[in-house]
Amino acid sequence: MFDLLGNSRRRRALRYLLDEGTMTLTKLSGRVASWEKDTPMADLTSRQRKQVYSSLYQTHVPRLSDHGLVDYDADDRTVHLTGDPDRIRRFLELDESPDRGFSDSWSRYFFWTAVVGSAAIAGNWLGTAPATHVGTEELYGLLTVTFMMLSVSFAMAVEGPKLLQLLD
Numbered sequence: 001m002f003d004l005l006g007n008s009r010r011r012r013a014l015r016y017l018l019d020e021g022t023m024t025l026t027k028l029s030g031r032v033a034s035w036e037k038d039t040p041m042a043d044l045t046s047r048q049r050k051q052v053y054s055s056l057y058q059t060h061v062p063r064l065s066d067h068g069l070v071d072y073d074a075d076d077r078t079v080h081l082t083g084d085p086d087r088i089r090r091f092l093e094l095d096e097s098p099d100r101g102f103s104d105s106w107s108r109y110f111f112w113t114a115v116v117g118s119a120a121i122a123g124n125w126l127g128t129a130p131a132t133h134v135g136t137e138e139l140y141g142l143l144t145v146t147f148m149m150l151s152v153s154f155a156m157a158v159e160g161p162k163l164l165q166l167l168d
Contacts, residue, residue, distance in 0.1 A: 001091050004067055009036070009052070010060045014088055017070065017081040025061065025077050029053035106154050113150055117143040 005011050012032050016023065026049075033052040034041040061079055064070040069083035081088075121139050134142075 004063065004069075005091055007060065009055065010064060011092060012036075013056060013060060013079075014064070014069065014081070015092060017079060018085055018089060018092075022078055022080040025053065025057060025072070025079055028079055029056050032056065106157070109150055109154075110147075113143075113146055117146065 005014075009032055012035055013028055016028055016031050029052040030041045030044065030049055033044050033048050036052065037044065037048055061070060061072050065072055067083075069081070069088065071080045071082045072078070073080065117139075120134075121136070121143070124134065124136055124139055
């Protein structure tokens, strides 16, 4: 399934079919082209539509059909979702943007931890208070533990929901 969904055009086509169940290949290719070009369907050129239509018709729809996810009716030129929608949705949710659950605050947490830790270590080296009350080894240990805890928290915040989905 991961290999099959390794192509963004196939993933996008499945997302649209999950919403509508059945649609013409022309409409599906227009929607995929619109997403890929980040432009409204009405503004697409016929060449842009045709490129996506050809690849869906020749490559992607047959591959999805071979794996039982869609059925293509050549007479009506319609693509129909035949795979388990819940299973497909779970796999597609695993693929959602890498920053799902991510916020800029995580970058700030790492940045400020590095700044404060570096300042404390520099203060210790220069012999300025209050860094002189803590040894260099303790500072390095504290900074290492802080980064480890921050990294684990980050991983659980960003990847935790995906890991839990896999267990379901």
